[in-house]
Amino acid sequence: MHRVRMGGARFAVSALCTRARAGLPQRDCPRYCSTCLEVMRRFLLLYATQHGQAKAIAEEIREKAVARGFSADLHCMSETDKYDLKTETAPLVVVVSTTGTGDPPDTARRFVKEINDKTLPVDFFAHLRYGLLGLGDSEYTYFCNGGKVIDRRLQELGARRFYDTGHADDCVGLELVVEPWIDGLWAALAKLFVSSSEGEMSGALTAAPGASGTTDAAKPELIHVESQVELLRLDDPGGKDSEVSEQNGASRGQSSALTADFEPSLTRSVPPLSLASLNIPALPPDYLQVHLQEPVGQECQASVPSVDPIFQVPISKAVQLTTNDAIKTTFLVELDISKTDFSYQPGDAFNIICPNSDSEVQSLLHRLQLTDQREHHVLLKIKADTKKRGAALPQHIPEKCSLQFILTWCLEIRAIPKKALLRALADCAGDTAERRRLQELSSSQGAADYNRFVRGARASLLDLLLAFPSCQPPLGLLLEHLPKLQPRPYSCASSGLCHPGRLRFVFTVVEVACGASAAPRRGLCTGWLASLAESLLPPATSAPAHGPQISISPRAANSFHLPRDPSVPVVMVGPGAGIAPFIGFLQHREKLQEQHPDGHFGAMWLFFGCRHRDRDYLFRDELRRLQQRGTLTHLTVCFSRDAAADGAAPAKYVQDDMRRQGARLAALLLRQRGCVYVCGDAKNMAKDVNDALVEIISQEAGVNKLEAMKTLATLKEEKRYLQDIWS
Numbered sequence: 001m002h003r004v005r006m007g008g009a010r011f012a013v014s015a016l017c018t019r020a021r022a023g024l025p026q027r028d029c030p031r032y033c034s035t036c037l038e039v040m041r042r043f044l045l046l047y048a049t050q051h052g053q054a055k056a057i058a059e060e061i062r063e064k065a066v067a068r069g070f071s072a073d074l075h076c077m078s079e080t081d082k083y084d085l086k087t088e089t090a091p092l093v094v095v096v097s098t099t100g101t102g103d104p105p106d107t108a109r110r111f112v113k114e115i116n117d118k119t120l121p122v123d124f125f126a127h128l129r130y131g132l133l134g135l136g137d138s139e140y141t142y143f144c145n146g147g148k149v150i151d152r153r154l155q156e157l158g159a160r161r162f163y164d165t166g167h168a169d170d171c172v173g174l175e176l177v178v179e180p181w182i183d184g185l186w187a188a189l190a191k192l193f194v195s196s197s198e199g200e201m202s203g204a205l206t207a208a209p210g211a212s213g214t215t216d217a218a219k220p221e222l223i224h225v226e227s228q229v230e231l232l233r234l235d236d237p238g239g240k241d242s243e244v245s246e247q248n249g250a251s252r253g254q255s256s257a258l259t260a261d262f263e264p265s266l267t268r269s270v271p272p273l274s275l276a277s278l279n280i281p282a283l284p285p286d287y288l289q290v291h292l293q294e295p296v297g298q299e300c301q302a303s304v305p306s307v308d309p310i311f312q313v314p315i316s317k318a319v320q321l322t323t324n325d326a327i328k329t330t331f332l333v334e335l336d337i338s339k340t341d342f343s344y345q346p347g348d349a350f351n352i353i354c355p356n357s358d359s360e361v362q363s364l365l366h367r368l369q370l371t372d373q374r375e376h377h378v379l380l381k382i383k384a385d386t387k388k389r390g391a392a393l394p395q396h397i398p399e400k401c402s403l404q405f406i407l408t409w410c411l412e413i414r415a416i417p418k419k420a421l422l423r424a425l426a427d428c429a430g431d432t433a434e435r436r437r438l439q440e441l442s443s444s445q446g447a448a449d450y451n452r453f454v455r456g457a458r459a460s461l462l463d464l465l466l467a468f469p470s471c472q473p474p475l476g477l478l479l480e481h482l483p484k485l486q487p488r489p490y491s492c493a494s495s496g497l498c499h500p501g502r503l504r505f506v507f508t509v510v511e512v513a514c515g516a517s518a519a520p521r522r523g524l525c526t527g528w529l530a531s532l533a534e535s536l537l538p539p540a541t542s543a544p545a546h547g548p549q550i551s552i553s554p555r556a557a558n559s560f561h562l563p564r565d566p567s568v569p570v571v572m573v574g575p576g577a578g579i580a581p582f583i584g585f586l587q588h589r590e591k592l593q594e595q596h597p598d599g600h601f602g603a604m605w606l607f608f609g610c611r612h613r614d615r616d617y618l619f620r621d622e623l624r625r626l627q628q629r630g631t632l633t634h635l636t637v638c639f640s641r642d643a644a645a646d647g648a649a650p651a652k653y654v655q656d657d658m659r660r661q662g663a664r665l666a667a668l669l670l671r672q673r674g675c676v677y678v679c680g681d682a683k684n685m686a687k688d689v690n691d692a693l694v695e696i697i698s699q700e701a702g703v704n705k706l707e708a709m710k711t712l713a714t715l716k717e718e719k720r721y722l723q724d725i726w727s
Helices: 051-066 106-115 147-158 175-195 202-206 224-229 243-256 360-369 404-408 420-426 430-440 447-455 461-467 473-480 525-535 576-595 620-628 654-660 662-671 684-700 705-717
Strands: 002-006 009-014 038-048 070-076 092-096 129-134 166-169 288-293 311-320 332-336 350-353 377-382 487-493 502-508 549-554 570-573 604-610 634-639 675-681 721-726
Touching: 038 051, 038 106, 038 175, 051 070, 051 092, 051 129, 051 175, 092 147, 129 147, 129 175, 147 224, 166 175, 175 447, 224 350, 243 360, 243 487, 243 675, 288 473, 332 525, 360 404, 360 461, 377 404, 377 473, 420 430, 420 447, 420 461, 430 447, 487 502, 502 525, 502 576, 570 576, 570 662, 576 620, 576 675, 604 654, 634 654, 654 662, 654 684, 662 684, 675 684, 684 705, 684 721, 705 721
Parallel strands: 038 070, 038 092, 092 129, 129 166, 570 604, 570 675, 604 634, 675 721
Antiparallel strands: 002 009, 009 038, 288 377, 311 332, 311 549, 332 502, 350 487, 350 549
């Protein structure tokens, strides 16, 4: 490998082009490949991830870049010792997710803090041209805010986009934006490099908007036609997939006999999809070599890999907070942390490390014909001949642990399979019709079916393997594609002042319809926790002397805490299990009042909502006691499913009660500089509460909606409007 200068810019040149190395015909070489010398045009690729999505997408971009004649210099945003934006002259591509209630991920915190330095000049990044892809979930109020924060600040410091920003929504499927955004990236990069070929790259990148040698930001939707170059054409005669094309012809002949009322399903399609020529993603390169070794001697003590300290603590108490006829079941669980260094304050959240369902693990082992080898140690190596750039062993899989341990504690086997996995599974299907259907589900033409039968149905890998019995994937493929089993966060529902050495939390058992299952499945973590809690409930007489142990770890510090000044008024909004952190707030305030009887404490308002007064009114007795003691100064409870006393039954939610108290709330927030806390469901409640606050501020302050929204944004910046919400 050596370097040459072309058009003032430096490029890496390899002795043999990527397509030639892959054994593809030279006629397929890119137009800039001359006599089999490949020009690699470098760009800097940064990602910031919380759960691995952004990293996986960035790695996909790096893989595809090679075939397009680009070289992606990939780094996590936290690795600031490996790149320097102050001196970077190459184009910048950023993939960043969003966490919490609109925050950049933990891996971007340092980066965001540095670029938010108010002393930086407005032209600090004037030399940078960049494209950014943000990941988020529109069920949350601040959609894609992690990416928007970075995008906005780069603009403020003089950086300019060479490609329009993409905002991918996990609520409807990230791939709906991610795929066309990546497909269009190559033309935008190529256009940028071409525009720079008359002079030094740095000169072109620092030119003023509209000056010679600059280009406007390319729009993904305008250059999406370029995406077909990267995709394998299944109807390409004589091409690599000519065998598949013949199979498609047979499939089209069969499909023509379908009746008009034939319904599609996970395993079958109907016209026009069943008749279509497909564009499917390129097959991801495999890179893991797996060897299963019989255990010899003492079994190794495997543990779940984690960057945070992990504490094993026993469950000391479990209480069912709802009646047996409630629509949803909610539990209060108490953990004994007295013998650990784990500490918390009210409002904090912590992680619970949960396993996959044992029955699902055993079913997967059986389906893969690996039941007899479940205790074998898994030895992983990188394949010597892999085409995957930067291939590395998965950090979330510990060395020399059993296959059963990996499937139980390390891999998210319930994760909705991505299209890349479907594409790989297609090549493992022996049946022609099954292979075609898996190809359809991974194709751009089959996006609607993928969203309906895979994503919308929450199908898992096991669901797919049971639906396509001829598919026999090797273990290595699954270890490459299945994501890390993520810990589940829960809010602390207690105060250490009130319950020293104890940590309480609340959870509602989730039930979701998944895949082709006739009955809904319990949520992975809540189902497991419920089974542990139920073993401790009366009339269970065989409960152990010490409760079952679970593993927990701390979460990064957040700002969802009581004001430092106890005289500041507090408004708490928490329907359902969202009341959990506020119980901790109230317990803490009660103890502070006992310790400082002459202190000045601000008002504490709670808006709580549930379905039925007699079934799921959580913490009813404790709330009444706190109200009688004066700790809880205002309590408003609404019951959405109970009929009113006069026989009417209007829907009634926390935001409705907030509007009724609009004048007093506005006074608390605007004149008395109070704080409002919201905890609960992001999909509907958090948005409705946000809208109610905008309406209250607009009406009571006499301003229009836009000004009210700005006021609310200011409250958030001042950490006086705080959310702890989940989807």
